[in-house]
Amino acid sequence: MYKKVARREDIIQAAIEVFSKKGFQSASISEIAQRAGVANGTIYQYFKNKEDLFFSIPVEKTNEFRSQVALHLEGISGVFNKIRKFVWYFLYFFKTNPDYGRLLMLELRVNRSFAKTETYDFLKQSVRSVWDILEEGQKEGVIRTDVDIYILRHLVLGILEHMVSRWLLKDAQYDILEQHQQVSRVLIDALRGEAPNGS
Amino acid sequence: MYKKVARREDIIQAAIEVFSKKGFQSASISEIAQRAGVANGTIYQYFKNKEDLFFSIPVEKTNEFRSQVALHLEGISGVFNKIRKFVWYFLYFFKTNPDYGRLLMLELRVNRSFAKTETYDFLKQSVRSVWDILEEGQKEGVIRTDVDIYILRHLVLGILEHMVSRWLLKDAQYDILEQHQQVSRVLIDALRGEAPNGS
DNA sequence: ATCAATATTGAATATGATTCATTTTTATTA
DNA sequence: TAATAAAAATGAATCATATTCAATATTGAT
Numbered sequence: 101m102y103k104k105v106a107r108r109e110d111i112i113q114a115a116i117e118v119f120s121k122k123g124f125q126s127a128s129i130s131e132i133a134q135r136a137g138v139a140n141g142t143i144y145q146y147f148k149n150k151e152d153l154f155f156s157i158p159v160e161k162t163n164e165f166r167s168q169v170a171l172h173l174e175g176i177s178g179v180f181n182k183i184r185k186f187v188w189y190f191l192y193f194f195k196t197n198p199d200y201g202r203l204l205m206l207e208l209r210v211n212r213s214f215a216k217t218e219t220y221d222f223l224k225q226s227v228r229s230v231w232d233i234l235e236e237g238q239k240e241g242v243i244r245t246d247v248d249i250y251i252l253r254h255l256v257l258g259i260l261e262h263m264v265s266r267w268l269l270k271d272a273q274y275d276i277l278e279q280h281q282q283v284s285r286v287l288i289d290a291l292r293g294e295a296p297n298g299s
Numbered sequence: 300m301y302k303k304v305a306r307r308e309d310i311i312q313a314a315i316e317v318f319s320k321k322g323f324q325s326a327s328i329s330e331i332a333q334r335a336g337v338a339n340g341t342i343y344q345y346f347k348n349k350e351d352l353f354f355s356i357p358v359e360k361t362n363e364f365r366s367q368v369a370l371h372l373e374g375i376s377g378v379f380n381k382i383r384k385f386v387w388y389f390l391y392f393f394k395t396n397p398d399y400g401r402l403l404m405l406e407l408r409v410n411r412s413f414a415k416t417e418t419y420d421f422l423k424q425s426v427r428s429v430w431d432i433l434e435e436g437q438k439e440g441v442i443r444t445d446v447d448i449y450i451l452r453h454l455v456l457g458i459l460e461h462m463v464s465r466w467l468l469k470d471a472q473y474d475i476l477e478q479h480q481q482v483s484r485v486l487i488d489a490l491r492g493e494a495p496n497g498s
Numbered sequence: 499a500t501c502a503a504t505a506t507t508g509a510a511t512a513t514g515a516t517t518c519a520t521t522t523t524t525a526t527t528a
Numbered sequence: 529t530a531a532t533a534a535a536a537a538t539g540a541a542t543c544a545t546a547t548t549c550a551a552t553a554t555t556g557a558t
Contacts, residue, residue, distance in 0.1 A: 107505090123411065125324065129546060139507045141548080150546065206409040212322065212401075215468045247481045254465070255458045255485055259450075262457030269414045282446045286454055290489030306536090328515060338538045340517080349515065 108146050110136045112160070115153050120199035124154055124207055155217050158208060161200050162219075165193055166226045173229060179237035183291070184284040186229060187260065191277045194264045198272045205265045230256050237291065244293030255290055259283060307345050309335045311359075314352050319398035323353055323406055354416050357407060360399050361418075364392055365425045372428065378436035382490070383483040385428060386459065390476045393463045397471045404464045429455050436490065443492030454489055458482060 114136035118127045129150055133140045147153040172189045176182050194201040208214050208223075234252050237243030243252070263283070267276045313335035317326045328349055332339045346352040371388045375381050393400040407413050407422075433451050436442030442451070462482070466475045 128544090140546085141508065142506055144547065145505065202411075206411065210405040210409055210464060210468070212405065212468060244485075247485055248478070251458075251478060251481045251485060254462050254482075255454075255489075258457035258459070258461030259454045260457070261461060263453050265409060266453070269409070269411060279447070279450060282450045283453075286443075286446055286450060286489045286492070289492050290454075290485045293485070293488050327513090339515085340539065341537055343516065344536065 107136075107138065107142070111138065111143055111146055111153070112156060116157055116200070116203070119154060119157065119207075120203055123202075124150075151213065155208070155214055155219055158200075158204060158219055158223055161197065161204075162223050162226050168193070169226070169229050179233055179240060179242055180284075180288050180291075182233045182236075183256070183288060184280075186233065186256075187284045187287065188277075188280045190260050191264070191280050191283075194268075195272075195275070195277050198268065201264060202268050205261065205268055209261070227253075227257060234291070243291045246293065252291060256287055259287065306337065306341070310337065310342055310345055310352070311355060315356055315399070315402070318353060318356065319402055322401075323349075350412065354407070354413055354418055357399075357403060357418055357422055360396065360403075361422050361425050367392070368425070368428050378432055378439060378441055379483075379487050379490075381432045381435075382455070382487060383479075385432065385455075386483045386486065387476075387479045389459050390463070390479050390482075393467075394471075394474070394476050397467065400463060401467050404460060404467055408460070426452075426456060433490070442490045445492065451490060455486055458486065 111132065114132045115127075118132045118135060121127075129140055129143060132153070133143055136143075143153065147156065169186065169189055172185055173182055176185055194205070204223075208220075214220050230253055231249070234243060234249050234256075238245050238249065260283070263276060263279070267274070310331065313331045314326075317331045317334060320326075328339055328342060331352070332342055335342075342352065346355065368385065368388055371384055372381055375384055393404070403422075407419075413419050429452055430448070433442060433448050433455075437444050437448065459482070462475060462478070466473070
């Protein structure tokens, strides 16, 4: 029946709204149920518990992020141009999705139980493109190989996630996107390293 | 009476143990009270509520971190040597304090209410040394000035906090300290920028 | 139209934070 | 030392919510 599919979606949609506004802790099942137009018990038909519902939220948005990154990178050549574009889109995505950003960056991303879910693995895949770009750059000889690719990924995701987290904690008051060029600049210098310059 | 001072300490100590093991959500006041050897109600004599107790934890450890950083930086000259030492101590501190690390990195650091407390401001001061080092480097002309110092700080703290967070989420299985040299290397290249090389 | 299967409901239960009237301890004074 | 007031501690009662489940309603098949 078509309604069954819709129900689950309704609940998730209501959950996004309530969890985004209140955070996991102070969001209540009653409010989510009410907003979804179902009884409290119905939620437990679709989700094991409050946490399970919470953890189901990022699936849809992760799909969006992944496909949009792929789309934006399409046709771009040159490893550093790809880095620039990724940095831009990462900041753009959270600038345009601050509510979801709060859930992802300030709650889910650092949740130990969430880190053990399949959704988390799925989420990690969404930044797979960074890994691919770094690997490509190392093969082409434009990205340093004297440092583990893991470290380079920590560098790229570290600065981006840190910036977005701090920005969200400050209630997204300033325009985070304005800084994308400076971020790309330092990252590219770090990734290139000294060797390619022959200094 | 001397016991009165000790009471508050007892409760905080018990809270560190219980919150570290279980996280904020599933730690219970009863367990903390029991471990501290007081009744449930006593906790509310010293702390407004569960969250207030949670937020009181980082004060002591922050003091330790700050004074140790200052001590380790003492006598070191050269901006990049200071960066290297800070990176090393940052990783060392969390390697030797993983329980506290979980509380700080995975819960407090991303908590919106905590970001509004005085303790949070105090905590931010603990990484003041990074700012000082960066400023010193810019004055000396060895650190790039074509990028905001804010961005440079995001870079340094971003990679470090990201590394520690991921490591804690993976149950601190590997030795995070092993990577300190590689981290310093990429950071220093990023901070130096291209210009000083004359390329 | 009937029936079995499935989905929904919301009152009852369970868990755990918080309150507060009572009791205990501490400090002060004679 | 005893009496008394002030401060601290207690834990049973209260309150707020997540979760359960027996009863009810809806759906799809024949």
